[in-house]
Amino acid sequence: MASALLNLNLRCSRTLRACISEERSHGMPTVKNNMAISDSQVSDNPPLVSALKASANQKVSSFHFPGHNRGRAAPSSLTRLIGVQPFLHDLPELPLDSLFAPEGPILGAQKQAAKLFGAKETWFLVGGTTCGIQASIMATCSPGDTLILPRNSHISAFSAMVLSGVVPKYIIPEYDFDWDIACGITPSQVEKAINELDTEGRKASAVLITSPTYHGICSDLEEICRLFNPQGNIINRERICQCLQTLQSTSPSYLLLASLDAARAQISKKLETIFNKPVEIAMEAKSLIEKIPGIRFFNSSTFEL
Numbered sequence: 001m002a003s004a005l006l007n008l009n010l011r012c013s014r015t016l017r018a019c020i021s022e023e024r025s026h027g028m029p030t031v032k033n034n035m036a037i038s039d040s041q042v043s044d045n046p047p048l049v050s051a052l053k054a055s056a057n058q059k060v061s062s063f064h065f066p067g068h069n070r071g072r073a074a075p076s077s078l079t080r081l082i083g084v085q086p087f088l089h090d091l092p093e094l095p096l097d098s099l100f101a102p103e104g105p106i107l108g109a110q111k112q113a114a115k116l117f118g119a120k121e122t123w124f125l126v127g128g129t130t131c132g133i134q135a136s137i138m139a140t141c142s143p144g145d146t147l148i149l150p151r152n153s154h155i156s157a158f159s160a161m162v163l164s165g166v167v168p169k170y171i172i173p174e175y176d177f178d179w180d181i182a183c184g185i186t187p188s189q190v191e192k193a194i195n196e197l198d199t200e201g202r203k204a205s206a207v208l209i210t211s212p213t214y215h216g217i218c219s220d221l222e223e224i225c226r227l228f229n230p231q232g233n234i235i236n237r238e239r240i241c242q243c244l245q246t247l248q249s250t251s252p253s254y255l256l257l258a259s260l261d262a263a264r265a266q267i268s269k270k271l272e273t274i275f276n277k278p279v280e281i282a283m284e285a286k287s288l289i290e291k292i293p294g295i296r297f298f299n300s301s302t303f304e305l
Contacts, residue, residue: 007119048261051105149208
């Protein structure tokens with residue numbers, strides 16, 4: 001089971017009913033260039049981590065799941081591998097807060113994450129990005145609606161179409177045979193798909209774009225959102241919540257939820273160390289590699305998107 005975040009972005013919501021962007025970020029959203037993130041935006045104590053610590057320190061007997069009873073009944077083969085400590089914090093939902101109707105530390109943690117990433121609202125996911133993609137499609141498309149998406153989309157997009165009864169309008173990404181990889185989706189390809197649907201008397205309810213791709217190729221999301229500007233309401237918050245309740249476990253792992261809260265706090269406190277320094281090192285390494293004879297460096301900017 002993986003953890004991830006689903007963000008409803010303020011900047012895109014004006015044109016989004018939806019232009020869904022699946023951003024490859026290993027469970028955490030990509031920090032945008034126009035996001036001002038400062039250390040003063042968030043508190044020092046991650047609310048979920050603090051609540052989990054306080055609950056784990058209570059001297060109580062457990063008569064609820066999980067059945068390992070805070071590690072006392074955990075399989076010895078597993079405790080020899082990871083110790084007992086993780087089980088002390090592997091607590092159920094009820095004593096702390098509810099993922100589906102948060103009022104305590106989960107709500108506080110999600111609000112801090114939304115503020116950090118410049119989103120209108122953030123939902124913590126315990127089903128990974130798969131769950132977020134499925135909820136995004138189900139929240140923006142009804143049975144029989146058309147979804148424009150790349151033919152090589154993640155499998156979660158296809159399962160979401162099955163669950164929601166959506167009809168796909170596929171875009172075939174251009175293929176670079178020199179690098180043996182599929183490219184991103186261009187605005188002209190999206191425009192062509194929209195026009196083809198128009199001739200058929202159909203309208204797309206949403207566009208799904210994976211950006212950057214697994215190979216780091218980015219699409220022009222701003223231009224694609226400009227092209228796809230349907231009439232009607234923006235994404236319905238309540239519908240997203242309902243879809244997430246359908247897709248997510250009613251017994252979420254608090255270790256996973258707390259890991260999201262802790263990662264958010266880590267980014268807030270060490271933004272320059274976490275992002276700027278690795279990028280600086282990567283750019284320096286790139287410039288050195290490009291000078292080596294006989295070696296070609298992959299440069300996504302050469303792809304006309």
